[in-house]
Amino acid sequence: MKLHDFPILLTLAGFAFSCVVVFLTDSLAMPAAINAQNRTERSWQRLIYDWAARIPVIVLIYAAFFAISWRPIYSTQAVISFFVIFTGISRAKFEFIREPLVFSDIALVVDVFKYKEIFYATSLNIFFWVIAFGYVFGLSGLYMYWEPSVLPAENGVLWVLLMLAVAFSPWLALFSRIISEPVCHFTQRFLGKVDVKMDTVRFGTFASVVFHFVIWVGVRREAIVTQLSERFISALQELWEHGDDEPLIVIWQSESFIDLRHFGVESVKLPNLDRLRDQAAQWGRMTSVFEGGYTLRTEFAMLSGLLPENVHIDASYPYLRASHYKDVVWPARLKKAGWKTQFIHPYDRTFFLRHKALPQLGFDRMMMLDEFDHNPERDGPYVSDLTLTKSVIRAIDEDGTAKNFVFVASMANHGPWEPGRCGDLVNPVDIYSELLMRADHALGNLAHHLDRLDRPVWLLFYGDHAPLLKAFADPFPDPRTDYIIVPLGRARAHTQRPKPPQEEAPWNLIGTLLRYAGLSTEVPENG
Numbered sequence: 001m002k003l004h005d006f007p008i009l010l011t012l013a014g015f016a017f018s019c020v021v022v023f024l025t026d027s028l029a030m031p032a033a034i035n036a037q038n039r040t041e042r043s044w045q046r047l048i049y050d051w052a053a054r055i056p057v058i059v060l061i062y063a064a065f066f067a068i069s070w071r072p073i074y075s076t077q078a079v080i081s082f083f084v085i086f087t088g089i090s091r092a093k094f095e096f097i098r099e100p101l102v103f104s105d106i107a108l109v110v111d112v113f114k115y116k117e118i119f120y121a122t123s124l125n126i127f128f129w130v131i132a133f134g135y136v137f138g139l140s141g142l143y144m145y146w147e148p149s150v151l152p153a154e155n156g157v158l159w160v161l162l163m164l165a166v167a168f169s170p171w172l173a174l175f176s177r178i179i180s181e182p183v184c185h186f187t188q189r190f191l192g193k194v195d196v197k198m199d200t201v202r203f204g205t206f207a208s209v210v211f212h213f214v215i216w217v218g219v220r221r222e223a224i225v226t227q228l229s230e231r232f233i234s235a236l237q238e239l240w241e242h243g244d245d246e247p248l249i250v251i252w253q254s255e256s257f258i259d260l261r262h263f264g265v266e267s268v269k270l271p272n273l274d275r276l277r278d279q280a281a282q283w284g285r286m287t288s289v290f291e292g293g294y295t296l297r298t299e300f301a302m303l304s305g306l307l308p309e310n311v312h313i314d315a316s317y318p319y320l321r322a323s324h325y326k327d328v329v330w331p332a333r334l335k336k337a338g339w340k341t342q343f344i345h346p347y348d349r350t351f352f353l354r355h356k357a358l359p360q361l362g363f364d365r366m367m368m369l370d371e372f373d374h375n376p377e378r379d380g381p382y383v384s385d386l387t388l389t390k391s392v393i394r395a396i397d398e399d400g401t402a403k404n405f406v407f408v409a410s411m412a413n414h415g416p417w418e419p420g421r422c423g424d425l426v427n428p429v430d431i432y433s434e435l436l437m438r439a440d441h442a443l444g445n446l447a448h449h450l451d452r453l454d455r456p457v458w459l460l461f462y463g464d465h466a467p468l469l470k471a472f473a474d475p476f477p478d479p480r481t482d483y484i485i486v487p488l489g490r491a492r493a494h495t496q497r498p499k500p501p502q503e504e505a506p507w508n509l510i511g512t513l514l515r516y517a518g519l520s521t522e523v524p525e526n527g
Helices: 007-029 032-037 044-069 072-097 103-114 126-146 156-173 177-191 196-203 205-218 221-231 233-237 271-279 295-304 312-316 318-325 330-336 351-360 385-398 428-451 506-517
Strands: 248-254 282-286 340-344 365-367 404-409 456-463 481-489
Touching: 007 044, 007 072, 007 196, 007 205, 044 072, 044 126, 044 156, 044 196, 044 205, 072 126, 072 205, 103 205, 177 205, 196 205, 205 312, 248 295, 248 385, 248 428, 248 506, 271 428, 271 456, 271 481, 282 506, 295 318, 295 330, 295 351, 295 404, 295 506, 312 318, 318 351, 330 340, 330 404, 340 385, 351 365, 385 404, 385 428, 428 456, 428 481, 456 506, 481 506
Parallel strands: 248 404, 248 456, 340 365, 340 404
Antiparallel strands: 282 481, 456 481
């Protein structure tokens, strides 16, 4: 008598064992201290419900492996590996940037392998692939050879098709509005407020990813955007003409820029930032959308004027569904008011799907890495801020005196801060400090040129997030970055007195700038 003589019993036992292992390992997705911080008081009934909610997810994954193999022991091993790998990836991500795996990270998988340095994933080398493929295909091959199939002898094709339908049709059904909306509604009610850390504690990594994906697929963005449009309707209509002047707005999003002098590093000299603070209409610290990464989250908050909770589940990767917000974001509003809109970023245009998202958000023109003369071996991994400044100045001069909105996203300060980036410097903190001072020099050049223009000019400069500078601090003691809103050219008031610093949120800054410039009489209250 052999185990495979009782296929149903063996399959059920294998599934039950898979559940036990998954439940035991799910808690490893984040450190114990973080789990404790995000573990809410739950009754034993709620605890049982949360555990039970994972079972359908495990069932579907088990069914998928069983459908392609008809081998219970293999399916058990595969399911355990599948969930443990997700948990391991989530833990590694959390250790690095203090966020567990989210559903939208799956959309970045190709980018992680394509841009390994920017994701600090250089360990994904040939050795990694040999081990990975050896484990997946080698172990699968051994199971296929040694473990007997339990596929019934009669009507085998019918059983295979039936099992494939059981395993995969629920996933496909999610893309039907008839199915996705009620499932999304039920999932939202069950989860309550979407909270990545808390949901990972409650359901484990993969189940949390699935539940958030269900919400992302099923939520009706049309209703959300309609509400936002009604809320911001006055702001959409209040972009007044500015007499005969043709204003210029330049927004510079400085990669990983934060003034280290806030933390006692007095060796960093930023004279241009200091001078512009004295001239600023408003300046201070900017609250952080996300610490140490995910530039697109700050970028979208800035461009849209929307809080992360305004965009709900889209907040983790807003450019996946950028078209849903095309009627409420600032570039589109300005474009409707007759402005030219330009996005300048010296990096691959496909990164974060910017090549698709930004035209939908209202940008007429994009100047990306393919328009820069950049040789990594000669110039380093990223285009310098000084080179970028020259391109920005050239683009502004070519556009003449038209009403112009220019958004610049730099790259020069991005890590890793390794030897070779800045001459003989080898310490990451010293390298980062040098890059800050170079950024300040470029900022001075840009401001000097803008100040000489015979038109009203407004410059908004800010850091998108604190750097992942673990050699300095992990986590950063204060993730707030720095910003300045400066009137230049004919907008500058020569008698203006220095202002005290003021904390501001990124989603308020463009509206605040427009209010100072007299281009909007009403700014939506977001925070």
